[in-house]
Amino acid sequence: MNSPKLIIVERDGALAGQVHELAREHRWLVRECRQADACMTILNEAGPAVLLLKAEKDLSGALALLTRAAEACAVCLFCEEKHDNPAQRALIAGLAYDLGATAVIFPPHMPSMVEDLAAGLMAEAIERDA
Amino acid sequence: MSEPDSPAVNDLPAEPAGSWSTLFHHARNPVFLLSRRGQIRYVNPAWETLTGKSAASVRGLACRPLKKKGTQPMRLLLQALAPPPEIGEGRTRIVRRPAPPAKAGPPWWDVTFVPIHTATDHVATIGLIHPIDVEAPRASAPATGLSEALITLRQEAIARWSFDLLVSETSAMQQVDAKARLAAGLRCPVWINGEPGTGKRTLARIIHFNGTTRDRSWLPIDAAGLQPFLIRTMLFGTPASTPGSVLLQHPHRLPADLQAEIVDWFEEQDDPPRVIVASSTTTGLIDRFRVAFGLLTIDLPPLRDRLGDLPEIIRQLPMGGPAVSPEALAMLRQHAWPGNIRELANVLRDAARTAGAGRIEVQHLPLVLRVPTPLLPQRPLPALDTVLEEVERRLITEALRLAKGNKADAAERLNVPRARLLRRIETLKIGEDTPS
Numbered sequence: 001m002n003s004p005k006l007i008i009v010e011r012d013g014a015l016a017g018q019v020h021e022l023a024r025e026h027r028w029l030v031r032e033c034r035q036a037d038a039c040m041t042i043l044n045e046a047g048p049a050v051l052l053l054k055a056e057k058d059l060s061g062a063l064a065l066l067t068r069a070a071e072a073c074a075v076c077l078f079c080e081e082k083h084d085n086p087a088q089r090a091l092i093a094g095l096a097y098d099l100g101a102t103a104v105i106f107p108p109h110m111p112s113m114v115e116d117l118a119a120g121l122m123a124e125a126i127e128r129d130a
Numbered sequence: 131m132s133e134p135d136s137p138a139v140n141d142l143p144a145e146p147a148g149s150w151s152t153l154f155h156h157a158r159n160p161v162f163l164l165s166r167r168g169q170i171r172y173v174n175p176a177w178e179t180l181t182g183k184s185a186a187s188v189r190g191l192a193c194r195p196l197k198k199k200g201t202q203p204m205r206l207l208l209q210a211l212a213p214p215p216e217i218g219e220g221r222t223r224i225v226r227r228p229a230p231p232a233k234a235g236p237p238w239w240d241v242t243f244v245p246i247h248t249a250t251d252h253v254a255t256i257g258l259i260h261p262i263d264v265e266a267p268r269a270s271a272p273a274t275g276l277s278e279a280l281i282t283l284r285q286e287a288i289a290r291w292s293f294d295l296l297v298s299e300t301s302a303m304q305q306v307d308a309k310a311r312l313a314a315g316l317r318c319p320v321w322i323n324g325e326p327g328t329g330k331r332t333l334a335r336i337i338h339f340n341g342t343t344r345d346r347s348w349l350p351i352d353a354a355g356l357q358p359f360l361i362r363t364m365l366f367g368t369p370a371s372t373p374g375s376v377l378l379q380h381p382h383r384l385p386a387d388l389q390a391e392i393v394d395w396f397e398e399q400d401d402p403p404r405v406i407v408a409s410s411t412t413t414g415l416i417d418r419f420r421v422a423f424g425l426l427t428i429d430l431p432p433l434r435d436r437l438g439d440l441p442e443i444i445r446q447l448p449m450g451g452p453a454v455s456p457e458a459l460a461m462l463r464q465h466a467w468p469g470n471i472r473e474l475a476n477v478l479r480d481a482a483r484t485a486g487a488g489r490i491e492v493q494h495l496p497l498v499l500r501v502p503t504p505l506l507p508q509r510p511l512p513a514l515d516t517v518l519e520e521v522e523r524r525l526i527t528e529a530l531r532l533a534k535g536n537k538a539d540a541a542e543r544l545n546v547p548r549a550r551l552l553r554r555i556e557t558l559k560i561g562e563d564t565p566s
Contacts, residue, residue: 044479046476046479046480060277063283064283067283072448074355090347093347094347094373098284098287098348099284099287102350103356113360117357120354120356121355123354123355125355129476
């Protein structure tokens with residue numbers, strides 16, 4: 001089996017820092033990228049994969065990548081903006097789920113929750129790929 | 131209006147007798163129930179609203195094709211509701227009929243006829259009417275607040291989930307198509323059975339994005355990959371916005387208490403979402419969960435039972451359907467596909483990468499498809515007692531060796547009473563042919 005890949009699309013490296021230890025423990029490859037095309041190239045490689053996608057300033061761009069990537073792997077969307085208005089949160093989450101997201105997380109992105117998500121989704125991805 | 135006698139439906143889980151009638155009675159789509167001979171036994175309020183006829187005025191009337199041309203509105207209505215002959219053979223059919231009192235369309239009705247069988251006989255037919263307007267509306271974006279670009283993105287993404295994905299030559303998939311249309315119109319809980327990789331999630335999306343709840347949100351929950359606390363947050367965390375449809379994948383991975391909580395939550399909602407369960411097993415599920423969400427079941431056939439559909443399935447793959455040579459296609463047809471469509475997609479993705487810009491040829495397919503490997507000969511399993519005795523004999527012999535033959539010391543090393551060790555030594559005849 002090909003090595004499981006944890007792909008992280010973000011600019012500040014925060015998510016990568018939170019899952020670094022977990023990935024090392026499970027011997028997952030951590031691939032960080034900023035460009036959608038680079039992300040898709042990695043996703044087209046064989047093997048189980050999970051995408052942690054942070055929606056920063058360009059929400060449209062992140063959602064466009066989510067749409068493409070969701071066909072290939074589980075995608076967890078981390079929204080950087082807090083969106084205190086519940087209706088706005090529901091709108092964004094609903095849109096992301098329509099586009100194929102597996103989970104949508106709003107701040108705060110607690111390290112334990114990020115780890116739990118990554119571990120659970122990767123276990124499922126490995127089982128599906130077996 | 132009286133509610134119908136609930137027919138026994140052999141492919142549904144055991145449930146209280148009133149569930150079906152209650153379900154139809156409150157459905158927003160027009161539903162009718164015909165006897166085996168085509169007589170109207172029940173119509174729901176939505177049917178009365180659509181046709182302008184009361185239940186009392188049509189109960190007992192026979193729905194049959196007209197032998198003579200007629201113009202009376204009632205005769206045209208009964209003709210529109212007449213089940214096609216395939217229903218008697220147990221096959222579900224969707225038929226487009228002119229909407230009465232029109233003698234010819236438009237306007238049209240798409241009438242879905244679903245036969246109901248006991249173990250031996252066709253006992254009744256459920257009919258569901260979808261009035262066709264000028265153009266069937268596509269799923270639209272949630273009301274407001276999205277930019278034009280995001281609305282377009284959403285519309286393009288969900289346009290993919292159409293009933294066209296279910297087009298098939300096989301009768302099993304035709305049943306799936308008809309039941310999915312029924313499910314989309316009824317908004318009742320749906321239970322999708324199928325082996326891993328058969329497309330349960332895709333079918334669930336088709337039902338949601340073409341169904342009565344398509345204007346509300348879609349919430350997919352995969353119990354295999356999400357922790358219970360996250361599932362609780364996703365389901366119960368935003369009481370202000372109930373989703374249109376909830377997909378529960380791998381429900382057997384949900385703890386029993388969470389299964390019960392989900393049933394409670396569903397039953398407490400004034401306007402509950404459509405719950406779609408996608409499962410390949412019923413083990414690990416509490417009865418309440420199975421009964422609450424098992425009203426309408428759809429069985430997805432494995433890929434090996436629909437290999438005739440391979441070209442169409444390949445064309446519909448998310449990667450856009452790579453070109454495959456006839457020889458390679460013939461080889462794909464010989465494989466059993468235990469991983470179903472997911473396995474096929476993975477194989478073709480890897481083959482397309484190897485093939486580069488050209489079409490997929492036989493040599494691009496993995497070895498496991500090109501060289502059929504004979505199954506390993508099956509050896510009978512050894513008797514359990516024999517294996518256990520052998521393990522025990524070896525442990526006792528090793529303990530005696532380490533204890534230099536001292537049985538009390540050996541018993542201590544094995545953490546068993548000395549008397550028991552002595553009995554086992556005697557039973558297993560240890561030491562009779564081997565020096566202790």
